Amino acid sequence: MIGTIITVIAQVYLASAFGSAASVQPGIGRAYLRGETAAAQALNADTAYGPAFMATAGFAVLLWLIGTVFLAVALVRTSPRLRVAGILYALSAPLFIWSGQVDLFPLQQALAGLLLTLAAVIIAVRLPREAP
Numbered sequence: 001m002i003g004t005i006i007t008v009i010a011q012v013y014l015a016s017a018f019g020s021a022a023s024v025q026p027g028i029g030r031a032y033l034r035g036e037t038a039a040a041q042a043l044n045a046d047t048a049y050g051p052a053f054m055a056t057a058g059f060a061v062l063l064w065l066i067g068t069v070f071l072a073v074a075l076v077r078t079s080p081r082l083r084v085a086g087i088l089y090a091l092s093a094p095l096f097i098w099s100g101q102v103d104l105f106p107l108q109q110a111l112a113g114l115l116l117t118l119a120a121v122i123i124a125v126r127l128p129r130e131a132p
Contacts, residue, residue, distance in 0.1 A: 003071030006063055013060035021048045061097055068093040075123060085122035092116040 024047045032040040068090060075086025092115035099109040 003067045003069070003074055006067030007071060008067075010060045010063035010067055013056055013063065017053055017056040017060060021053055024048045064097065065094060079126070079128070081126045082123060085119050085126065088115060089119035089123065092119055 024043065028040050028044050028048060031037075031043060072086045072090035075082045075089065078086075092112055096109060096112035096116050099112045
């Protein structure tokens with residue numbers, strides 16, 4: 001339960017960080033198209049991906065990784081039916097986060113996201129419906 005709560009909080013923080021960055025990007029694009037490249041770059045560095053974004057996203061990623069540890073440990077310990085999915089989740093969540101920053105091959109983040117989704121589906125299907 002703790003891992004789920006921490007992970008949900010992390011996702012809300014990530015959504016707010018990327019949502020605020022996305023809301024300012026049309027203005028950055030308009031400034032760039034008007035030829036005001038210095039203003040566009042300054043706005044991008046300050047507003048879209050400035051210190052507030054980095055702090056919020058960094059805190060959210062840290063929470064997500066902590067939640068992943070709690071959730072994976074609980075899944076691995078709960079049932080043999082959940083062990084493989086828990087390990088897959090534990091490996092694919094950090095891989096998904098990391099692959100957004102380091103581009104080693106095409107579609108790597110999409111593949112990491114697919115693995116994360118596959119783990120979540122297996123967990124949802126195999127998770128006991130009632131507490132023992």
